[in-house]
Amino acid sequence: MLSSEKMQWFAMRATYRRGMQIKALLDKEGINNFIPMRYEVRIRNGRKRRELVPVISDLIFVHAVQSELQKVKFKLPYLQYMIDIRNGQKIIVPDDQMKQFIAVAGTYDEHLIFFSPDEVNLRKGTKVRITGGDFEGYEGVFVKVKGARDRRVVISLQGVIAMAMATLSPDLIEVIEEPKKR
Template identity: 30%
Template structure:
């Protein structure tokens, strides 16, 4: 007797096509979660409200593994599934964790800050927004997701200020 595969939440990278994939999944009736939020950006010298992905480049697809993979293989969706580091199988988020995450994002969006996932201690960073925009330095620590400490080159002291992680970008040499 064949094993019945359990449904779950799979994490996929979208190559910055979250909105397009969200529309395709909706049309196909596939359960998914692609959170967006409204932010103010300067476009052409004017400040405008725009809707952007809450977590850039990621979507969550619910279904059986085979069905989820067919979205790429059979339908050509421009995405790839994230793999679990230890097992190398597709990363699957437990149902309760996903329910809690959806609740937090939908009900408490303004209280959540998603830090750039690629920032690590020792990275060279640049502040890209806020009153410290343009400042560059070394990321020393991220303490409690509330304070980013940056060591500036050639200085003996470390200045610490509140800089939201979303205001930082990694400098690639």
């Protein structure tokens, strides 16, 4: 590892639905990683079963140093970097955003709603901080989301995924900055 390199969260794709297989290999190598998961009811052999499945089948976040990740990628050609189409750069998620995302998504709460970034317009929302409860201190955008009757706090990882949290009581939310009027 070069001394100038630092640990970063890389947004990656595991092609051909190999996410869980790659996760097992990364775990074995001791490389920190995260796949957002949720419970779904599936029918197997005529019986309903509640199973933990990836939210997006090929999405995996890997926390590593670039040079170490390159060595792993050489062994796993079906693990690919996600690229930001606006600038052609690898998508790297800031540590603080990833920490919040893992804390919320890692609860497997069935009230979480996941979106692709283009499905939710965060520019129309109000930037807020949660002031109480399990997610005290987390920040997001308070917006109306598709599939929910009320407005919810959305935590977004730029260009990768957005997640709407369960309905929060208004007294647990403080406004950080008002949306800009157009």
